[in-house]
Amino acid sequence: MSPAVWADGLRKRYRKRVAVDGVSFTVGRGEVLGLLGPNGAGKTTVIKMLLGLVRPDAGETMLLGRPSREPRARARVGYLPELFRYQPWLTASEVLRLHARLAGTAGDPGVLDAVGLADRADDRVGGFSKGMQQRLGLAVALVARPELVVLDEPTSALDPIGRADVRDLLLALRDKGVAVLLNSHLIGEVERVCDRVVILDRGRVAASGTLPELLGGRELRLHLDGVAPAAADRLGGTAAVRDGDWWTIALPDDVPALVSDLVGLGVRVHAVEPGRISLEDRLLTILRGTR
Numbered sequence: 436m437s438p439a440v441w442a443d444g445l446r447k448r449y450r451k452r453v454a455v456d457g458v459s460f461t462v463g464r465g466e467v468l469g470l471l472g473p474n475g476a477g478k479t480t481v482i483k484m485l486l487g488l489v490r491p492d493a494g495e496t497m498l499l500g501r502p503s504r505e506p507r508a509r510a511r512v513g514y515l516p517e518l519f520r521y522q523p524w525l526t527a528s529e530v531l532r533l534h535a536r537l538a539g540t541a542g543d544p545g546v547l548d549a550v551g552l553a554d555r556a557d558d559r560v561g562g563f564s565k566g567m568q569q570r571l572g573l574a575v576a577l578v579a580r581p582e583l584v585v586l587d588e589p590t591s592a593l594d595p596i597g598r599a600d601v602r603d604l605l606l607a608l609r610d611k612g613v614a615v616l617l618n619s620h621l622i623g624e625v626e627r628v629c630d631r632v633v634i635l636d637r638g639r640v641a642a643s644g645t646l647p648e649l650l651g652g653r654e655l656r657l658h659l660d661g662v663a664p665a666a667a668d669r670l671g672g673t674a675a676v677r678d679g680d681w682w683t684i685a686l687p688d689d690v691p692a693l694v695s696d697l698v699g700l701g702v703r704v705h706a707v708e709p710g711r712i713s714l715e716d717r718l719l720t721i722l723r724g725t726r
């Protein structure tokens with residue numbers, strides 16, 4: 436089956452400013468991909484090129500196996516834009532009916548419930564709080580039962596419970612085989628739900644990979660006591676980071692040999708575990724390294 440998103444060599448320049456400079460990536464069916472990067476990195480421009488809302492200067496995009504410019508490709512795609520407003524005089528269910536009709540489907544009657552707005556179905560959107568508008572935006576993105584959902588900052592206005600609800604919603608979509616492209620500055624949220632991450636910086640892909648590829652397996656944490664200078668040398672000397680009885684070192688090739696050497700040097704080894712840095716730390720390292 437063709438991937439949900441296929442983007443190859445995307446470029447976009449606004450006057451003299453290069454916004455996107457050769458970006459390629461894919462989103463598999465049923466995969467949740469996070470797009471991360473600092474302000475102005477080009478994330479929204481990439482999303483708009485994918486959806487045919489901005490014309491790329493170069494590069495190609497396919498959605499669900501069809502060129503993005505074909506309306507039939509976009510019919511199976513749900514989109515929550517970063518900035519949006521619905522007609523304030525319509526009720527929530529009228530907004531949804533309108534969008535279902537525009538998509539040419541009967542619409543999914545369960546979406547208001549899924550976003551926690553079932554009890555506000557007949558209220559006018561003009562009286563909704565920001566977070567409620569964002570929930571409605573999510574419902575609009577989902578109403579036509581899409582195979583791909585593109586969400587640009589879906590939780591910026593949501594309270595912590597709302598964010599947790601959206602996380603559950605995204606995981607449920609993935610379980611149904613729906614692909615999700617998520618643009619969010621909330622790194623913790625991306626870390627919790629995304630299978631893979633693409634990090635953009637100044638219009639280019641600075642790094643990409645699965646979370647284990649980006650975060651895991653590079654460090655080892657050890658809980659030790661009785662570390663004499665010889666043992667500290669074996670741990671890497673000044674390269675080892677010590678926090679009380681916990682030591683963090685670069686992952687050695689042979690962990691059992693290290694442990695046995697430490698024991699031989701009189702160290703008591705209480706715990707040895709893979710060190711996993713946070714996505715936030717990794718992101719900062721990558722972005723600082725590319726500047």
Ligand SMILES: Nc1ncnc2c1ncn2[C@@H]1O[C@H](COP(=O)(O)OP(=O)(O)OP(=O)(O)O)[C@@H](O)[C@H]1O
Binds near residue numbers: 449472478
């Ligand atoms: N319509 C436009 N006209 C001129 N420049 C634009 C336009 N849209 C985006 N840009 C420029 O392109 C660059 C990338 O912007 P974009 O909105 O894609 O970034 P972003 O990664 O989504 O940022 P943020 O995290 O702040 O939303 C920025 O330098 C921006 O000023």
